[in-house]
Amino acid sequence: MTGPLVRRLCLIGVGLIGGSWVRALRGAGQVGQVVGCGRTPENLERAVSLGVIDSYALDPAEAVQEADLVVVAVPLGAMAAVFRRIAPALAPDAVVTDVGSAKGTVIADARAELGSRLPDFVPGHPIAGTEKSGVEASFPDLFRGRRVILTPLDETRAEAVERVRAVWQVAGAVVSSMDARHHDDVLAATSHLPHVLAYGLVDSLSRWSDRDEIFQYAAGGFRDFTRIASSDPVMWRDICLANHEALTDALERYTADLQLLMEAVRARDGEQLMTVFQNARRARERFLAMLES
């Protein structure tokens, strides 16, 4: 008789992502005890009453005691402090992973703070989420069919990578690996850039003089387009700070193209507008076909 894949899971930062992962593991019977950790008892009490965690501690060093899997799911700006605190307290067989949306700074923080436990750290990023946040919004199927990217270091133990991969697969995720720098470039384009554009648009419109009327006459397309501007501001501030180089590159490429499009509008260049709009529609169709296959 074999036990569950994870004997004791420590979840530092109990929100949508970590909560959903734990729910999936519980549903599959692949986790024993779950210890939560966070800054305020209120959220942790709620997570206990929701059945996501069994118990909690406010001190990360206490929370990781005897855990064989530690999931760090805090905003990027809080990673270093957590790593520093847990490094000396980790159990000998503990594997540590994170769910941060940018990997470069997390890896730098891990190198600086994890010391001899660096080989047990597997940087990870589940490409899933909703504009909602908080453990109340968590659900077990969040990762089903979604991609999870692992960006292991040269030093990372192969067994640790396989362990984290297996635990993600229990949640139904499709796991792949890539270089951290490449991850950050790709995500800057497909996720960080659209978020900044949507936040920027809603912020911009909200400061125009006729703002209430503007929103009053907005239709469903606008709601979809701006949905991601409801995401957690702290999380997105930290992502922008952490991935500022790749994001700046992406913003520069995008605004250069947007300038050309503005010129086409200003010059009433219907042919150029058609070229851009048709190409965009075809590219989106390819993208949807890819998502579905």
Next chain:
Amino acid sequence: MTGPLVRRLCLIGVGLIGGSWVRALRGAGQVGQVVGCGRTPENLERAVSLGVIDSYALDPAEAVQEADLVVVAVPLGAMAAVFRRIAPALAPDAVVTDVGSAKGTVIADARAELGSRLPDFVPGHPIAGTEKSGVEASFPDLFRGRRVILTPLDETRAEAVERVRAVWQVAGAVVSSMDARHHDDVLAATSHLPHVLAYGLVDSLSRWSDRDEIFQYAAGGFRDFTRIASSDPVMWRDICLANHEALTDALERYTADLQLLMEAVRARDGEQLMTVFQNARRARERFLAMLES
């Protein structure tokens, strides 16, 4: 015994918008005969077999015979030619309306082409739609609870406005009136600008060297954000051309704000990023509350 609100409706341009309006009127028993008009028999045959129109003509002058309501639902670039063709053929009691997304050019076209029938023309714009197009996508509830903006001219007969208002109300729409120029400014901000940004983003990404990988790792938020880039390119080219002044203004305001946001990312100004993101989230919450109330 009173008859239906519309005895004979002529729909020029049989697609999502006109098809959905007719379906709503049929559901309410408020339309007698419906004659379609378009450039190709294939689409019109399909509309007949879907039960949207009863019959059709390829020539607008023929299609409007004896119609007491004429709905012009063609791309903005095709309005002038339709007005020119129908003006001499309209029944004495006919009221003409359109569903164009920009009103300035439609009104200029109507002034140039409708001659003595100008007072019977009621410019209109239903703020509804999906990224789908075509009569197959039409459904009777498309306008339920949605806003329709009428932008009557000084010359427009009050009875014609009331007629069009009443027919929209049958479809469940909330009808209001405003100045055409103001309409075009507001819609440039909430609809035309987001469409151009989304088209521009997908086009831009599709031309980056690692484009297939980029799309492969895009998540659900990206799908929402780019949904409107699946809209009909011809319709959107025409909207950009028709409303190019207001849209250029909106693009200039937005890109100026975006430059500031880029500077904040580049300079890693977390405080400024938080200000923008929090303001955007609050504004979007206000907007959603407004939509729901």
